Amino acid sequence: MNDTTTPSIEHFAELLDTCAREARELPQIDPENRLGLDEAYAIQAASIRRRIARGERRVGVKMGFTSRAKMLQMGLSDVIWGRLSSSMQVEEGTAIDFSRFVHPRCEPELAFVLKKPLAGDVTGPEALAAVEAIAPALEIIDSRYQDFKFTLPEVIADNASSSAFVVGPWSDPRRVDFGNLGLTLNIDGRVAQVGSTAALLGHPLRSLVAAARLSAAAGEPLQAGWIVMAGGATPAEWIRPGQYVSVEMEKLGQAGFHLKG
Template identity: 60%
Template sequence: MSDLAKIAEIVDEGARTASAIKQFSTEKPLSIDEAYAVQALSMQRRYARGEKRVGIKMGFTSRAKMIQMGVHDLIWGRLTNTMRVEDGGIISLANYIHPRVEPEIAFLLKTDLSGDVTPAEALAAVEAIAPAMEIIDSRYDNFKFDLGDVVADNSSSSGFVLGNWFPKETDFRNLGIVMTVNGHAAEVGSTAAILGDPIRSLVSAARVVASAGEKLYAGDIVLAGSATAAIALAPGQSIETQFQSLGSVGFKVGA
């Protein structure tokens, strides 16, 4: 077994068993190419167990986060069918290590998309948009990691919740967002926080998957990235996010 395959096994087992693992960066930091190779290998293990890829998520979609992590580009991870949480559903904290949630815009594609595309070309590939939330859960101790660590860990992707789909003609560039915990506002923001316009995230998604020799497929879901800071989840919480013009999306946190 190669070193990268072994690292992929460690990452996958951490996610599968909801067990924290040590940061690889403490001994030998992974290059970005090595990290994406580990991510692909770890996801292949999930596919072999029957999970199906249903799309991708984008990360580091705010300039502040890029500066904080010392990077100049977005990162991405794969979404699978088992990560989806029904709108209004209940999650079990037993399936996570230290989960957090953040509000996002989701795109549903009607045609394949790959490579260098314009915003107009990216939008032409969209079937619909939806309010969404992503549940992130780094498998690393204390939610601490460097760039290689987080990419290898599928960019912290763990779950996602989708609201109702809306026509792509709906203006989603600068919608107000309020994320509440048990009815109390926890984060307030705007979809404009996603690169100034969420469609730019989809443009980037087409480019970064192409660099990995892949593409976005018709039927794929693409999470555009966080519009606010993430909040930590705890038992008994009811999480809801209201999106201007798009309604709401939510879930509850069980034990």
């Protein structure tokens, strides 16, 4: 997309940022699938820079398509990733206004918080050594595209559909074997999805290793204090005003939020 008649990276970034901020949908920006992945990530980065310019802070990274089946379905050989900013973090147990979103869904995740920087090609043990704590978490995904219809580059440009996240109590990762923890996604106390942390590339640490590699390649290495959302451990569920959404994770506890209309 480099001819003179094509809208610029900044144009798409402004469009997606405005729609995310105003919680309104827009038509696909690249229905003919002409965007390359590098261009899509450039749009995402430019969109997040607009948030930072408004006073938000970078607080971490989210990983996407961490299911092997989903990667195969999308024709991918690698995961995708997005950026987390301070306005996206919601205090556990509080209420989120539905008006923040267009057509939100929620998925249960494992979250890491780092105690030191982590960058480049690292091993699982090296990644674990950089982790301060782990926690059960929820991510609200909310594509800004009409009818939740998009190409792979479009979803990357739209910050991998990430909109908000909630993190539960932190635990010492050296005291819990978190490679295969059972979990449930619950809506109003009823189980909506059942899964395991093993769904995250076979072990959540592999997701953190990928985050270190991809973020460093983009010139934004993982920093101490950053949160890394390891990816959805089950299919996402549609959520609606009035619901209480929670994750219950073996050995790590629970996290939840109310969705008010």
